[in-house]
Amino acid sequence: MSRVGKRPISIPNTVQVTVEGSKIVFKSGKITKELETYRRVHIELNANELAFKSVDNEPQSRAYWGTYRALASNIVVGMTTGFNKVLEINGVGYKAAVAGKNLELALGFSHPVKYPIPEGVEIVVDKNTITIKGSDKQQIGQIAAEIREFRPPEPYKGKGIKYSDEIIIRKAGKTAKK
Numbered sequence: 001m002s003r004v005g006k007r008p009i010s011i012p013n014t015v016q017v018t019v020e021g022s023k024i025v026f027k028s029g030k031i032t033k034e035l036e037t038y039r040r041v042h043i044e045l046n047a048n049e050l051a052f053k054s055v056d057n058e059p060q061s062r063a064y065w066g067t068y069r070a071l072a073s074n075i076v077v078g079m080t081t082g083f084n085k086v087l088e089i090n091g092v093g094y095k096a097a098v099a100g101k102n103l104e105l106a107l108g109f110s111h112p113v114k115y116p117i118p119e120g121v122e123i124v125v126d127k128n129t130i131t132i133k134g135s136d137k138q139q140i141g142q143i144a145a146e147i148r149e150f151r152p153p154e155p156y157k158g159k160g161i162k163y164s165d166e167i168i169i170r171k172a173g174k175t176a177k178k
Contacts, residue, residue, distance in 0.1 A: 005041075005065035008051040009073050012080055019045050024072060028079040031135065035072055040064040050076075078135035085144040087130040091159035094151070096125045103130070107151040107161075115147060129164070 011017050016027045024035045024043060037043065041064055042053040050072060054065040077083070089096055095106045103115040103123050117123050121134040121143060130147065134140045144163070153160035155171040162168060 003066075005052055005054065005062070005069045007069070008046075008049040009069065009076055011048045011050055011076060013048075015076055015079050017045060017050055019043050024050070026072075026075050026079060031079060033075050033079070035068070035075060037064075037068050041068050074137045078137060082133055082135050083137045083140045084131055084133045085140050086164035087132070087144060087147060087161050088164050089128045089130065089161055090153065091151075091157075094159070094161075095128075096130055098123055098125055103147070105147070105150060105161075113150050115150075118143070130161075 014028055018025045018027075022037045022039045022043075024037065026033045026035070039055075040061065041055060044051040044053065052065055052069045052072075055061045074083075089105075089107075091108065093106065093108060097104050098117070101117050103117055103125070105113040105115065107113060118139070120136070121132065121139065124131045124133070132140050132144055132147075134143075148161045148163070151160045153162040153166070153168045155169060156173055158168050158170060
């Protein structure tokens with residue numbers, strides 16, 4: 001039995017939810033998001049709660065049960081509070097700046113790296129931290145991973161781009177023979 005799937009999702013007043021067959025439509029202001037379940041779960045919409053039930057007792061059905069509940073919950077949280085990821089830049093001469101619709105990164109290459117900022121995502125740079133904000137959890141995580149990929153942290157000096165809560169295990173360098 002899915003521990004995640006059992007819990008109903010409480011819907012705040014700012015979000016309107018409608019069920020159209022196997023599709024769930026979420027509306028909040030101008031933002032509209034849809035979640036297609038392909039009839040893999042039963043959807044129950046009460047006054048201000050959204051609940052999911054498994055179609056049968058097969059392992060794959062139970063996996064869909066928890067997955068679709070988590071996806072729906074992420075949409076509701078994204079529409080109300082949003083998601084953010086914080087990256088830190090470590091290294092001499094490494095810096096970032098937002099220029100128009102691009103994030104410009106100076107990471108020790110011969111040229112600055114320009115990363116285009118997608119619609120619906122806000123990137124804020126403050127000294128050596130990059131904060132990525134948006135309503136789609138998957139998109140925010142993907143953007144953070146792509147930015148980190150330009151210069152991942154190295155284990156000797158810790159230079160590079162890392163998540164703020166990431167711990168870099170440092171290695172000892174070579175020592176001279178005595």
